[in-house]
Amino acid sequence: SESGTDLPAGRLAVPEAELSVPGGLPDPLVCADGTPVRTPADWWERRRPELLAAFEQHVYGRTPGGAVEVGVEVLAEDTVLDGRATRVETRLTFRRPAAAADAPDSQGTAADPVAVTVLTYLPVSAAATAPAPVFLALNFRGNEIVENGSAADADPVQHPWPLAELVDRGYGVATACYQDLDPDVDDFGNGVHPLFYATGQTRPGEHEWGALGAWAWGLSRILDHLREDRRVDADRVIVAGHSRLGKAAIWAAARDERFAMAVSNNSGCGGVALSRRRIGETVEAITSTFPHWFCPAFAAYAGREESLPVDQHQLVALVAPRPAYVASAQDDTWADPYGEFLGAKYASPVYELLGAEGLAATEQPSVDRPVVPSRLGYHIRPGGHAMTDGDWARFADAADRHLGQLSGR
Numbered sequence: 001s002e003s004g005t006d007l008p009a010g011r012l013a014v015p016e017a018e019l020s021v022p023g024g025l026p027d028p029l030v031c032a033d034g035t036p037v038r039t040p041a042d043w044w045e046r047r048r049p050e051l052l053a054a055f056e057q058h059v060y061g062r063t064p065g066g067a068v069e070v071g072v073e074v075l076a077e078d079t080v081l082d083g084r085a086t087r088v089e090t091r092l093t094f095r096r097p098a099a100a101a102d103a104p105d106s107q108g109t110a111a112d113p114v115a116v117t118v119l120t121y122l123p124v125s126a127a128a129t130a131p132a133p134v135f136l137a138l139n140f141r142g143n144e145i146v147e148n149g150s151a152a153d154a155d156p157v158q159h160p161w162p163l164a165e166l167v168d169r170g171y172g173v174a175t176a177c178y179q180d181l182d183p184d185v186d187d188f189g190n191g192v193h194p195l196f197y198a199t200g201q202t203r204p205g206e207h208e209w210g211a212l213g214a215w216a217w218g219l220s221r222i223l224d225h226l227r228e229d230r231r232v233d234a235d236r237v238i239v240a241g242h243s244r245l246g247k248a249a250i251w252a253a254a255r256d257e258r259f260a261m262a263v264s265n266n267s268g269c270g271g272v273a274l275s276r277r278r279i280g281e282t283v284e285a286i287t288s289t290f291p292h293w294f295c296p297a298f299a300a301y302a303g304r305e306e307s308l309p310v311d312q313h314q315l316v317a318l319v320a321p322r323p324a325y326v327a328s329a330q331d332d333t334w335a336d337p338y339g340e341f342l343g344a345k346y347a348s349p350v351y352e353l354l355g356a357e358g359l360a361a362t363e364q365p366s367v368d369r370p371v372v373p374s375r376l377g378y379h380i381r382p383g384g385h386a387m388t389d390g391d392w393a394r395f396a397d398a399a400d401r402h403l404g405q406l407s408g409r
């Protein structure tokens, strides 16, 4: 049955079984004041800015707009993969602008620079002919794990990434450890937050950015840097990420339209899974264990998801009409794979309004039947919470398809 009969204005009717709370889903195509969004102009001029502001206000917090001083230092540059790739290590440093740092009673910590080491693999052949599209993804455990893995254990985030395969398909890969931008602890005295504090401020306010906002900000700063590199196709940088970093990736793509495509892998609660399902990780669970990821205001929706002004399908919609690819894993029940599918599915009307194909599947596909042909794509594969070589191959399939074939370059 559809929960359609007594819905408040601005709510989208969806089958009752899809949500655990009454009231349907917030409709991406109805403005907060009830005005329907009928044209692309309505979307771009009214609804998109309003939705972005709502995600800032209630979920991720506002990202400060102020400038920082950026330093760039190339640490190493060599040829790897039997001559097929150029490997570059660059240190980016972020400092409070001199004037602000000199303010008489500014925080001591606020003046400390934040250093991020970016590792980039670029296909040598592409550099010679045309700049390469690049996957940009933060990593969990350090750049060396991305390259070499770790003998330590079977932890999926310790697996090396398929750099050779991606390079051979024509893609560059850029990465940095997320903790360089903001250590993943409930402490706001470190990482990039203090670079923006007002005098005397020690942590973000009720509606200001948490750690996900900081990681997303960092992705945009790394993008600034990549766009300066003539070996990188500035108009084809794909932001990707797994789990908490899949949440950061889709938020980054929503905020920064320079990202050509977004990939959100096993991103679950606070990522692409609908909060109103309350299946697997809930708003209550995530805001108790990881309160620092969001703005403080998000915790107020624990146990009252029906009153959230937004839900996560609207975050996917903010990427439209750019390609977005959502990936689930069958045994990753904590991330609610069906909720991730619905997050993609209910973003479709915005793609369609903007003249792009929405998700080409109305039912969740079976495992290993990726939905790659539509601009909004999805797959679910067997197995647990991880970003596997097979997942990466599907991301590249979607990028090939929607950002232009790369073979023969």
Ligand code: GCU
Binding pocket: 242, 243, 244, 245, 266, 267, 268, 269, 281, 286, 334
């Ligand atoms: C925890 C957390 C998830 C997150 C995951 C990860 O499981 O509850 O929200 O996605 O960590 O980042 O691996």
